[in-house]
Amino acid sequence: MATAPPRDPTGGRLEILDEKSLEASPSAPNLLRPQAYREALLRMANTGRKRNTAALVIPDYAVRMAILDFEEFPQGEDERTALVRFRLRKSVPFHIDEAQVAYSIQVSEPKRIEVFAVAIARPILLEYEALFTEAGFRLGLVTPSSIAALPLYAESGSGITLVAKLAGTTLSMLLIEERRIRLIRSLNLHAEHEDGVSHADSDLLDGLQQTLAFAEDQIGERVKRLLLCGFGHQAEYLGRMAENELKVPYAVVRSRFGVAAQENAGLLGLLEEYAA
Secondary structure (H helix, E strand, O other), X not given: OEEOOOOOHHHOEEOOOOOOOEOOOOOOOOEOOHHHHHHHHHHHOOOOXXXXXXXEEEOHHHOEEEEEEEOOOOXXXXXXXXXXXXXXXXXXXXXXXXEEEEEEEEEEEOOEEEEEEEEEEHHHHHHHHHHHHOOOEEEEEEEEHHHHOHHHHHHHOOOEEEEEEEEOOEEEEEEEEOOEEEEEEEEEHXXXXXXXXXXXXXXXXXXXXXXXXXXXXXXXXXXXXXXXXXXXXXXXXXXXXXXXXXXXXXXXXEEOOEXXXXXOHHHHHHHHHHOO
């Protein structure tokens, strides 16, 4: 668990829990040891204020994200949300009518509206929110880690950027053009490697190859650069391997407030956006 106040971004705190306490899932309870998180949060909270306001970054695999295309998009908010729910209905492993849904319009042209949508099962959302509300926090924002980290990729340059982000057993792949998300995928590596075999090499290269092919076939552009986030000491080895195999230059995601690691990439992204 990582925290940092926007008024003092370098004064953040990081606490690694000594036992497995969380397993991200879009349809099953995520917090295996919620009391461990409650205790850590109370230790890290700013007790000098009566009411703490917080933004919460949650794992990518706890939600479902999608890019939706429409020829027409209603004007009313209720009608828009209902349409987004309808399009997501068959692609999420939970009851969409009981889910929390948010969306953002990325492209608005005649006969073409492109929407980026995020949905989370309400019990999963309440599970995370309860940690903070029970500790006296007022939540102003709840966002998946890859979306929170978007400001870290903003200076990557023109053209298509491929981001590979590892957090625990979740590997997220994003195609980004400036701040427009062209593709996002999140894979649960744990489910595919229960025998304990290392997933870094094979899964990363397979995922990169598939995503590069999507960029060329569906978007009609080649990926110009690869950004690696959350791979720690393996980043250079994996980046050079990707350069040799896929012929795409790589860089490691960084922040002006510190190294972007698995535990804090989303937090650092929010600080890039909102820090004083």
